[in-house]
Amino acid sequence: MSDSHIQVTASLDPCGLDEHPDCGIRDVLTRVGDKWSVLVIVELASGVRRFRELQRGIDGISQRMLTLTVRRLERDGLVTRTVFPTVPAQVTYELTALGNSLTHLVKQLADWSLDHRETIARARADYDAHHPDHEIR
Template identity: 60%
Template structure:
């Protein structure tokens, strides 16, 4: 469902189509939006390998601009998933590392990646079957 199409709230057994919280998303929508961001998962995966300096992190993620990496690391820091450590050096040096909660999320991301690898053939087969049955 698109962000602009959120009006569907059919009630079934005291809960809506949005889940057990009804139209109140229980505060998870912004977190799920963060995970759906193009760069968040890639930053988490890279930081799961250990602390990284900004430039090393940028080199490790092909296609990410300095601006997007800055925004992503700031958002992840605000969410408590990444710790930003600034050193008083000339020029200033900054390390980024996952917090404990960030490490637990990274593990969940790895579990999802494992699930994806385990089921990619079955999903590809299902798509092929669906496409064949729904050709106009």
């Protein structure tokens, strides 16, 4: 095991235990790790987007879910919402500096997913073949 691995794992305290009731990791990962937040961050990494542009760029997201997602990201300081005084009002969204700091991590996750999707698909098929009665999907 490498020294850097030992340093990283040694510095992480478990969350949810009595002595660590709320370490903050779970709360942050819940927000930035959910499917829609990641896709919004990916879309906004290319630049400022209007609401409909975001919706068209994220396949399968409903208007309500997109609204909730960008509001949550705005609340967390990851996205800025700008309203222009036009009729009808024009609204744009963009990543803040904090949101931009996530893009390299999201890209690494996406790259890792692409690199390993076939291996994971094979592992799933093997598991399913050995556990035909399971309900895990």
